[in-house]
Amino acid sequence: MDGRIAGRRWGSLLLPLVAFLLVVFVYPLVGMLARSVTDPEPGMGNYTAFFDSPVYAGVLANTFLTAGLVTLVTILLGFPYAYLMTLATPFWRGVLMAAVLVPFWTSLLVRTFAWMLVLRDTGVVNDVITALGGEPVPLLRNLAGVLIGMVQVMLPFAVLPIYATMRTIDRRLLQAAEGLGARPVFAFWRIYAPLTLPGVSAATLLVFVSSLGFYVTPALLGGPKNVMIGELIVQQLSGVLRWGFASALAVILLVVTGVLLLLAARVVDIRRMLGGGR
DSSP states (O other): OOHHHHHHHHHHHHHHHHHHHHHHHIIHHHHHHHHHTSSSSSHHHHHHEEEEEEEEHHHHHHHHHHHHHHHHHHHHHHHHHHHHHHHHHHHHHHHHHHHHHGGGGGGGHHHHHHHHHSSTTTHHHHHHHHHHTTTOOOOOOHHHHHHHHHHHHHHHHHHHHHHHHHHHSOOOOHHHHHHHHHHHHHIIIIIIHTTHHHHHHHHHHHHHHHHHHHHHHHHHHGGGOOOOHHHHIIIIIIIIIHHHHHHHHHHHHHHHHHHHHHHHHSSSSSHHHHTTTO
16 A cells, blocks of 8 residues: 555656656657648648659768767777877866866857868868868868768767776776787777667767767758758748748658667667666
8 A cells, every 4th residue: 555655656757757758758759740630731742742853862962971979089089089188187087087077168159150160161171281282172162061060069968978887897808808818909909899889879870860960060061962960940930931841851850760779679688788778
């Protein structure tokens, strides 16, 4: 009897949270789905228009390609950075951690405008290249600019989960392997690196899914060939007022992302990646 009463009390405490989730998350999703099949007229016309146009399909493909490249570059940069944090002294570890966290204190829009000044034809990067005798390199309004801007934004989301995993690994395992005759590089890749896979997997999933919805950075640093679906949705909403089609775009992105997550769950243990299991 006491257990049932306690269960009801805990259930009553969860009611405000459930109501909040219903109002803030479920209701907008249901409304978006309904609008996608009723605006401007009932039916699947918005989805048919998307799949019948190679332009829109190309935007979706470009979105996943860009997100994949950003994820790859971010992991390649974040892994050694996180490993360096595990080797550094407490002082320098704090400095490296601060360098990772400082971008969180700066507006994304401000950082993107700063990249525009740095990457433009007369910016700092091309000024240095010209001073060294080279030709200016186009780094703005193309894929290179989008990658640079997005990687800078997403790097902390890769470093932090990888570092959280690395700091739990006993480095005496490497010493034991080297004591048994293994070369340091062999010991690192055969013993240490596999133990970091939960952190790397979590970072990969977090960066990739977050990159799919980018709007500001691709819109300001990219060109007409680098349009991502987030930018296309905004164009449909504010430019041509096609609310139903914009809702359909959002639903398509949500469904495709969900399918990819399901496929990823069959390959890796997402609960373990996110700390939900042993």
